[in-house]
Amino acid sequence: MDFHEYKPKETVSPQRIALRGQSLLASPRFNKGTAFTRSERASFGLEGRLPYAVNSLEEQCDRAWEQIQTRTTDISKNTFLQSLKEQNWALYYALLSRHLRALVPIIYTPTEADAIANYSHIFRRSEGLFLTLPNEDKMEELFLEATRGRDIDLFVVTDAEAILGIGDQGVGGIWISTAKSVIYSLIGGLDPNRSVSVVLDVGTNNEDLLNDPLYLGWRERRVRGDIYDRFVDKFVQLIRKHFPHSLLHFEDFGIDNAHRLLQKYRDTHAVFNDDIQGTGAVTLACILAAIRISSHSTEHKPRLSDQRFVVFGAGSAGMGITVQLRDAMVTTDGISRQEANKCFWLIDKEGLLIDGNGGSDVNMRLRSEFYRTDEGWNQRPSGIVTLLDVIHRVHPTVLIGTSTRAGAFTEEVVRAMVDGLEPDQRPIILPLSNPSRLSEARPEDILNWTEGRALVATGSPFGTVKVNIGGKEREFVIAECNNALIYPGLGFGAILSHSRCVTDTMLVAGANRLAELSPLLGEVGEGEAQNGAGILPDIDIAAGINFEVGIAVAEQAVREGSAAVDLRIEEVRAKAEAKVWVPIYSEYIYDETGMKD
Numbered sequence: 001m002d003f004h005e006y007k008p009k010e011t012v013s014p015q016r017i018a019l020r021g022q023s024l025l026a027s028p029r030f031n032k033g034t035a036f037t038r039s040e041r042a043s044f045g046l047e048g049r050l051p052y053a054v055n056s057l058e059e060q061c062d063r064a065w066e067q068i069q070t071r072t073t074d075i076s077k078n079t080f081l082q083s084l085k086e087q088n089w090a091l092y093y094a095l096l097s098r099h100l101r102a103l104v105p106i107i108y109t110p111t112e113a114d115a116i117a118n119y120s121h122i123f124r125r126s127e128g129l130f131l132t133l134p135n136e137d138k139m140e141e142l143f144l145e146a147t148r149g150r151d152i153d154l155f156v157v158t159d160a161e162a163i164l165g166i167g168d169q170g171v172g173g174i175w176i177s178t179a180k181s182v183i184y185s186l187i188g189g190l191d192p193n194r195s196v197s198v199v200l201d202v203g204t205n206n207e208d209l210l211n212d213p214l215y216l217g218w219r220e221r222r223v224r225g226d227i228y229d230r231f232v233d234k235f236v237q238l239i240r241k242h243f244p245h246s247l248l249h250f251e252d253f254g255i256d257n258a259h260r261l262l263q264k265y266r267d268t269h270a271v272f273n274d275d276i277q278g279t280g281a282v283t284l285a286c287i288l289a290a291i292r293i294s295s296h297s298t299e300h301k302p303r304l305s306d307q308r309f310v311v312f313g314a315g316s317a318g319m320g321i322t323v324q325l326r327d328a329m330v331t332t333d334g335i336s337r338q339e340a341n342k343c344f345w346l347i348d349k350e351g352l353l354i355d356g357n358g359g360s361d362v363n364m365r366l367r368s369e370f371y372r373t374d375e376g377w378n379q380r381p382s383g384i385v386t387l388l389d390v391i392h393r394v395h396p397t398v399l400i401g402t403s404t405r406a407g408a409f410t411e412e413v414v415r416a417m418v419d420g421l422e423p424d425q426r427p428i429i430l431p432l433s434n435p436s437r438l439s440e441a442r443p444e445d446i447l448n449w450t451e452g453r454a455l456v457a458t459g460s461p462f463g464t465v466k467v468n469i470g471g472k473e474r475e476f477v478i479a480e481c482n483n484a485l486i487y488p489g490l491g492f493g494a495i496l497s498h499s500r501c502v503t504d505t506m507l508v509a510g511a512n513r514l515a516e517l518s519p520l521l522g523e524v525g526e527g528e529a530q531n532g533a534g535i536l537p538d539i540d541i542a543a544g545i546n547f548e549v550g551i552a553v554a555e556q557a558v559r560e561g562s563a564a565v566d567l568r569i570e571e572v573r574a575k576a577e578a579k580v581w582v583p584i585y586s587e588y589i590y591d592e593t594g595m596k597d
């Protein structure tokens with residue numbers, strides 16, 4: 001399958017529209033700008049409001065691309081694209097789809113982190129739904145106003161306590177919800193009019209924001225406990241009441257709430273925590289693909305449970321990954337949960353987790369299964385067991401970074417890891433912290449230190465790196481092991497099948513499908529690496545890849561009875577093709593009873 005050729009559909013049926021003149025030009029959903037045809041201009045009162053020439057979408061993309069290139073900083077490109085989105089969705093998404101590799105880093109990780117951190121200063125126009133604690137009594141009214149007349153498939157919500165690796169960002173967190181929603185449309189094919197991006201503004205503990213005269217959020221300290229729980233519950237119950245088949249995506253909640261809310265709601269609605277489950281699923285896919293080539297000497301099919309995993313940073317993402325990998329071992333390798341737990345060494349601020357040290361309540365419970373009470377570590381005089389200590393003794397085959405600790409995978413650490421492996425074994429090293437400046441190591445350094453042996457994927461985009469090995473320059477594609485490579489497909493599959501909940505088996509089905517599509521495998525056949533290929537598919541083919549992931553997820557939902565629609569497995573693909581939203585213009589017919597917004 002050539003995913004560069006992936007083209008969902010090229011025509012859409014005509015639409016009946018009730019807006020005219022300036023209101024039509026001001027609607028980003030319906031505006032076509034200079035692409036309104038002559039007859040549309042005549043029937044919608046636009047002839048005097050537009051310059052004479054009529055452009056195609058292609059020509060509009062060329063003009064916008066030309067304009068964006070005059071912007072010299074990433075943040076100014078981000079601002080330009082934000083305002084393009086406010087003007088014309090079709091053009092915005094069409095432009096992004098034509099330049100995925102260049103523009104996804106501008107509207108998503110890493111540039112979006114800077115935009116969020118400066119939200120109250122670069123703010124121009126609001127987008128999304130702001131649910132703020134002092135308005136709690138009016139929540140239903142505000143919710144209904146924001147969703148009026150629309151069928152909603154997806155809610156993306158944050159409370160902004162742990163945005164990427166940059167911490168509490170208060171109301172600015174709305175932009176992680178909108179960015180995640182954009183990726184759902186761009187890569188996952190969801191109609192942007194069927195998603196709502198939400199921030200639950202429950203205050204902030206970020207002193208800089210509290211002291212910033214321009215701060216736009218509710219200027220109070222973060223609320224916790226019963227008040228917080230009641231507020232979140234009110235929101236979730238509104239979704240369950242008004243949109244029972246929608247997907248509720250939680251993003252960048254603080255570690256404790258992230259786990260707690262997921263456990264609380266996951267059996268009663270299709271809820272999904274991206275930092276825990278999305279990250280778990282994409283990393284599982286990445287490792288499943290990488291172990292197929294990391295060792296040539298294994299006689300049997302490489303198994304997850306043959307690996308030794310060191311996870312550096314045992315927070316939401318670290319524990320999400322660990323639990324996902326462990327559960328996959330139990331199901332696919334036929335070993336017990338206790339045996340599987342022994343494949344992991346978790347490290348946090350307090351060093352190797354040996355026994356009851358550190359962590360918040362829910363996370364502590366999750367972590368406790370992985371404590372290494374069995375290896376005599378606590379007899380060490382210094383108390384703390386460092387990453388290097390663990391590498392020296394354990395000889396891990398996989399090293400994962402989810403710590404926000406920039407540069408933690410030092411040359412010494414990486415060299416020690418290689419030294420501990422068989423000569424033909426390739427270390428798998430995944431510095432997953434975002435944004436780029438928080439990465440645990442730079443990919444070119446890892447490849448230099450390991451002379452190209454390491455299999456590397458990162459959380460933020462690093463593109464292709466050149467490494468000099470034995471006097472010869474070689475190129476390595478650094479895959480992004482970012483949840484954006486899988487959550488759009490996971491979500492699309494769950495929505496397509498009207499899944500009652502997002503089950504672990506659906507996540508694993510999506511991860512397996514993604515792993516099968518790894519560029520490392522495929523063309524050269526199993527057991528042999530393509531020279532310098534990325535472990536996971538490139539972002540520029542992510543739409544086609546996620547379409548396949550979505551199908552695998554929906555098929556699994558049907559198979560296991562999670563789907564709440566009457567759907568047969570054979571029908572899933574056709575239904576998926578029909579549902580994919582694409583940024584193209586349809587013909588408009590003026591009709592007073594037609595769509596207004």
Ligand SMILES: NC(=O)c1ccc[n+]([C@@H]2O[C@H](COP(=O)([O-])OP(=O)(O)OC[C@H]3O[C@@H](n4cnc5c(N)ncnc54)[C@H](O)[C@@H]3O)[C@@H](O)[C@H]2O)c1
Pocket residue numbers: 162163164165166254255274275279282312313314315316317318347348349350401402403404405432433434435438458459460481482483484
């Ligand atoms: N690639 C992806 O798809 C992806 C997905 C989710 C999160 N992330 C990234 O992972 C990082 C962590 O996110 P999270 O949501 O898990 O945050 P979190 O706060 O829940 O977890 C971070 C953990 O790292 C620990 N830590 C901090 N400093 C450390 C140090 N010096 N040594 C060891 N451990 C340390 C913290 O105590 C905490 O337990 C962020 O940078 C985030 O952007 C990446």
Ligand SMILES: O=C(O)C[C@H](O)C(=O)O
Pocket residue numbers: 109163164165252274275433434459482483484
């Ligand atoms: O947003 C991302 O880039 C991935 C992830 O959800 C994160 O919090 O870092």
Ligand SMILES: [Mn+2]
Pocket residue numbers: 164251252274275
């Ligand atoms: Mn996140």
